[in-house]
Amino acid sequence: MSKNLWELRKQRNLTVKQLAAKSGVPAKNIYAYEAGEQVKIADMDKLAKALFVNKIDIKFQSDPIPKNKPEPPPKPAPAPKPQSAAPAAVPEERPSRPATEGQLNHLRALVNKLGLDHTAVAQRINQPLDELTFQAARSWLKTFEGELKLAAGQRPPDTRRWRAFLPEGVDEFEANYLLARQQAGDEVTFTLLDDTTFNGRIVGFGPYSITIRQADGTETTIQKLALATYQVAAEEENP
Amino acid sequence: MSLSDHLRYLRARQGGTETTVVAQAIGLEKPTAVNLAEKQYRPLRDEDLIARLADYYGRSLEEFQWHNARPRKYLTFYIARALKSKEWITLTLRSGRQLKGKAEWWDLGSIGLRDENGRLLVIQRHAVIDWPGAATDWQDV
Numbered sequence: 001m002s003k004n005l006w007e008l009r010k011q012r013n014l015t016v017k018q019l020a021a022k023s024g025v026p027a028k029n030i031y032a033y034e035a036g037e038q039v040k041i042a043d044m045d046k047l048a049k050a051l052f053v054n055k056i057d058i059k060f061q062s063d064p065i066p067k068n069k070p071e072p073p074p075k076p077a078p079a080p081k082p083q084s085a086a087p088a089a090v091p092e093e094r095p096s097r098p099a100t101e102g103q104l105n106h107l108r109a110l111v112n113k114l115g116l117d118h119t120a121v122a123q124r125i126n127q128p129l130d131e132l133t134f135q136a137a138r139s140w141l142k143t144f145e146g147e148l149k150l151a152a153g154q155r156p157p158d159t160r161r162w163r164a165f166l167p168e169g170v171d172e173f174e175a176n177y178l179l180a181r182q183q184a185g186d187e188v189t190f191t192l193l194d195d196t197t198f199n200g201r202i203v204g205f206g207p208y209s210i211t212i213r214q215a216d217g218t219e220t221t222i223q224k225l226a227l228a229t230y231q232v233a234a235e236e237e238n239p
Numbered sequence: 240m241s242l243s244d245h246l247r248y249l250r251a252r253q254g255g256t257e258t259t260v261v262a263q264a265i266g267l268e269k270p271t272a273v274n275l276a277e278k279q280y281r282p283l284r285d286e287d288l289i290a291r292l293a294d295y296y297g298r299s300l301e302e303f304q305w306h307n308a309r310p311r312k313y314l315t316f317y318i319a320r321a322l323k324s325k326e327w328i329t330l331t332l333r334s335g336r337q338l339k340g341k342a343e344w345w346d347l348g349s350i351g352l353r354d355e356n357g358r359l360l361v362i363q364r365h366a367v368i369d370w371p372g373a374a375t376d377w378q379d380v
Contacts, residue, residue, distance in 0.1 A: 001286060001287060002285060054279065056272055056283070056288070060271070167244065167348065168348055168363065171347040171348045174346055174361060177351065177361060193333050193334060225247060227363050227366070228334065228366035229332070229338070229361060229366065232358075
């Protein structure tokens with residue numbers, strides 16, 4: 001049975017602020033949800049993760065918190081500092097401190113990685129690298145790091161695994177297996193949930209279906225949800 | 240077969256009724272809870288929803304609870320443990336067929352099982368209905 005958000009939060013001894021920090025959902029949203037506003041789907045996911053529950057364990061619309069158990073009142077704002085009679089001193093402008101050795105080494109390394117000429121870089125930043133201030137060095141580090149990231153855009157594409165949305169979808173190992181069988185042109189025997197079988201060579205597959213060509217040339221698409229098992233036909237499988 | 244797999248299976252057998260229609264039939268305004276129930280990897284905790292869905296599909300509550308006690312996460316635990324210890328596994332499919340062998344790999348949708356003849360069989364996880372210690376011997380993984 002799903003529960004009110006505030007109940008789940010209190011069960012875990014969390015304050016609204018702590019839950020906000022854990023979940024990444026702004027505290028004002030959590031206050032609103034606990035007061036009865038409908039939880040946004042995106043926030044529901046984050047809150048469920050932070051509370052270690054399933055999404056459906058949280059009510060989409062919480063009942064208001066009973067008044068006999070009021071939330072602890074927010075801490076009073078700190079009292080304003082007593083104003084001194086003397087006028088506030090105008091802060092003196094401090095001289096910028098020079099860049100640290102670490103910053104300069106990092107900058108030189110970035111310039112080398114980008115394949116830039118040090119003289120050209122000095123012209124670009126209007127002074128030699130060694131004379132940069134701490135703040136200026138920090139700013140240029142960001143700039144060169146950004147340029148390096150852009151240059152790295154020529155790297156091979158992201159090879160992270162792709163996952164189908166529904167649980168029965170073709171995932172990593174199965175995709176590799178199907179692709180290998182397709183490329184080898186193996187005859188594969190597919191058995192459905194009701195024990196019906198189909199034999200054929202894989203023509204292609206998607207996240208939720210596999211298309212085969214049977215011996216008589218008929219193309220059949222098998223829905224993954226109807227499929228139980230499959231294996232390479234006995235006479236073709238390598239030992 | 241977990242309850243989520245069972246729910247998708249039953250809905251497909253009905254001809255792929257939209258979840259919005261299912262939700263309305265069981266008295267819900269939105270299909271969100273039905274959609275989520277069909278994609279659970281852990282047991283569904285909303286007993287009321289389970290009862291309503293069982294009623295909608297004309298199945299017994301016990302049947303739904305039986306499936307709910309065998310979620311995908313527990314099957315993952317069984318397979319991952321056997322893969323590590325190189326133990327043989329036994330899987331019972333929806334048709335009643337029992338398969339034995341050594342797990343060679345697993346992913347979200349399937350299990351690669353090497354049988355006693357050394358042949359690799361790809362088993363769909365949603366077809367696995369039971370396994371030893373399914374509802375009792377598990378850890379969340």
